[in-house]
Amino acid sequence: MRKVHIVGVGMVRIDRYYDKGYMQLIRDAAVSAFNDVKSYEPEAIVVGNMLSSTLYNQDSLAALALDAIGFRGLGGLKVEAACGSGGHAVIVGYSLVASGLYDQVMVVGVEKMSDYPTSTITSALAQAANAEYEYIYGVSFPALNALIMRLYMLKYEARREDMALWPVRMHEYGSRNPYAQLRNRITIEDVINSPIVSDPIRLMDSAPIGDGAAVIILSSEDVARKLSDTPVEIAGVGLGSDGLDLSSREELLNPISIKRAAEKAFRMSKLTPSDIDVAEIHDAFTITALLSIEGLGFADLGESWKLVKDGRFAVGDKPSVNLSGGLKARGHPVGATGVYQIAEIAMQLRGDFPGVKLDKAEKGLAMNTGGVGTLTSVVILKR
Amino acid sequence: MKISPARVWREKGSRYRLEGSKCKKCNRVFYPPKPSCPYCSHSETEKIDLPKRGRVISWTVEYVVPEGYREYAPIIIGLIELEDGTKVLAPIVDVDVDKVYEGMHVEAVLRKIFEDGNEGIIIYGIKFSPTI
Numbered sequence: 001m002r003k004v005h006i007v008g009v010g011m012v013r014i015d016r017y018y019d020k021g022y023m024q025l026i027r028d029a030a031v032s033a034f035n036d037v038k039s040y041e042p043e044a045i046v047v048g049n050m051l052s053s054t055l056y057n058q059d060s061l062a063a064l065a066l067d068a069i070g071f072r073g074l075g076g077l078k079v080e081a082a083c084g085s086g087g088h089a090v091i092v093g094y095s096l097v098a099s100g101l102y103d104q105v106m107v108v109g110v111e112k113m114s115d116y117p118t119s120t121i122t123s124a125l126a127q128a129a130n131a132e133y134e135y136i137y138g139v140s141f142p143a144l145n146a147l148i149m150r151l152y153m154l155k156y157e158a159r160r161e162d163m164a165l166w167p168v169r170m171h172e173y174g175s176r177n178p179y180a181q182l183r184n185r186i187t188i189e190d191v192i193n194s195p196i197v198s199d200p201i202r203l204m205d206s207a208p209i210g211d212g213a214a215v216i217i218l219s220s221e222d223v224a225r226k227l228s229d230t231p232v233e234i235a236g237v238g239l240g241s242d243g244l245d246l247s248s249r250e251e252l253l254n255p256i257s258i259k260r261a262a263e264k265a266f267r268m269s270k271l272t273p274s275d276i277d278v279a280e281i282h283d284a285f286t287i288t289a290l291l292s293i294e295g296l297g298f299a300d301l302g303e304s305w306k307l308v309k310d311g312r313f314a315v316g317d318k319p320s321v322n323l324s325g326g327l328k329a330r331g332h333p334v335g336a337t338g339v340y341q342i343a344e345i346a347m348q349l350r351g352d353f354p355g356v357k358l359d360k361a362e363k364g365l366a367m368n369t370g371g372v373g374t375l376t377s378v379v380i381l382k383r
Numbered sequence: 384m385k386i387s388p389a390r391v392w393r394e395k396g397s398r399y400r401l402e403g404s405k406c407k408k409c410n411r412v413f414y415p416p417k418p419s420c421p422y423c424s425h426s427e428t429e430k431i432d433l434p435k436r437g438r439v440i441s442w443t444v445e446y447v448v449p450e451g452y453r454e455y456a457p458i459i460i461g462l463i464e465l466e467d468g469t470k471v472l473a474p475i476v477d478v479d480v481d482k483v484y485e486g487m488h489v490e491a492v493l494r495k496i497f498e499d500g501n502e503g504i505i506i507y508g509i510k511f512s513p514t515i
């Protein structure tokens with residue numbers, strides 16, 4: 001396989017864009033990515049998206065995206081892995097370049113969620129779960145995560161206040177990220193007194209609903225320097241899965257999809273968790289953040305909440321985690337999120353991330369998952 | 384939700400009678416049933432009747448519900464461990480939202496789970512009720 005580099009990134013601030021549809025969001029993110037490279041000539045497109053079929057009756061999303069950026073004629077496809085679609089799309093784009101099929105591939109993550117009431121979005125997101133044995137009972141996606149959060153709190157004796165530290169930290173970082181949807185600071189009291197969504201998950205344990213688009217331009221090594229002075233190498237990628245339904249999982253607090261994806265990506269990059277300077281992980285809910293930290297090998301099972309309480313994984317620590325504000329504050333336009341994360345890590349390694357950043361980061365990791373840790377991608381980048 | 388008679392009918396064993404599947408090689412039991420074993424990769428499983436009693440190992444009280452479930456809200460969703468150790472996810476009924484606890488003994492009951500509008504199909508299925 002050939003080496004693949006990220007040569008350009010672009011994104012729009014995550015927000016509720018009542019005046020913009022898919023095409024305008026994609027075009028805006030693409031223009032910001034095109035401004036990030038010296039030249040470009042994409043040969044194919046991969047689109048990460050979850051909800052276009054469900055909410056807009058729109059399939060064939062790659063054709064829509066190609067018209068949005070003015071490249072009608074190129075080949076392309078949409079990649080779906082629920083909330084993990086974006087990270088999976090980047091790995092598909094990576095494969096198209098690594099295999100030698102194309103030299104330049106554009107990966108787009110896009111999602112629109114703000115046009116509909118919360119109940120419609122709740123239904124659409126619940127499609128990440130098992131339709132016949134979970135969705136059919138009216139089980140929402142927050143409810144599934146709430147079952148896991150309660151198990152975690154019971155087993156590891158974490159208190160409600162302990163579980164509120166993560167969102168507080170995420171809002172602090174989000175307040176300094178110009179691309180973040182939520183830029184207000186919050187307190188532990190704000191979290192534990194926010195409205196109950198699905199007990200014990202409250203509103204401020206959860207990522208917000210928003211629209212967004214992010215773009216990454218990938219290239220083979222031989223053309224990378226022509227396109228960028230600061231290419232970032234994709235050093236390792238990995239995928240993993242767990243049971244679609246929670247009830248058939250043998251160990252509910254053992255995130256095997258994250259572990260599997262991480263093992264593959266670490267082996268490929270010849271790195272270990274202790275080599276990683278900066279990471280963006282999937283914190284759709286506080287419990288997801290904890291299981292992600294544990295699954296990636298940054299903490300032992302059941303230990304991450306204590307380490308967060310001790311101040312670990314904050315800016316300056318190794319790894320520094322979710323300096324963007326994470327899904328919680330940067331936002332979570334579901335199928336686009338994985339592309340945002342990888343773009344943010346590329347910017348951290350280049351040193352030009354416009355929010356909270358590290359002085360000198362050389363190795364970074366982005367982890368994105370769909371469902372309750374059901375389909376996971378891990379991408380490791382190095383400068 | 385798009386409901387058709389065939390979609391409901393083909394799940395009847397597991398949804399009405401709590402049938403699971405048992406791997407013919409490693410003997411692991413799953414609910415909902417699987418045609419192959421997710422853990423040992425064996426492609427032969429058999430139907431098995433699961434015990435109708437168990438205890439609550441986790442639960443949530445869902446206030447923000449998907450479209451079409453407003454009339455059932457708040458919904459208590461339970462993760463139940465049956466007497467043989469098999470886990471089932473299903474609503475818990477006949478109990479106040481603040482009276483559910485870890486280890487609570489429950490038993491399977493057949494209840495309405497969804498009505499497809501005024502003239503559509505009514506789906507029934509397993510829920511769990513406190514054991515008296």
Ligand SMILES: [Zn+2]
Binds near residue numbers: 409410420422
């Ligand atoms: Zn087996």
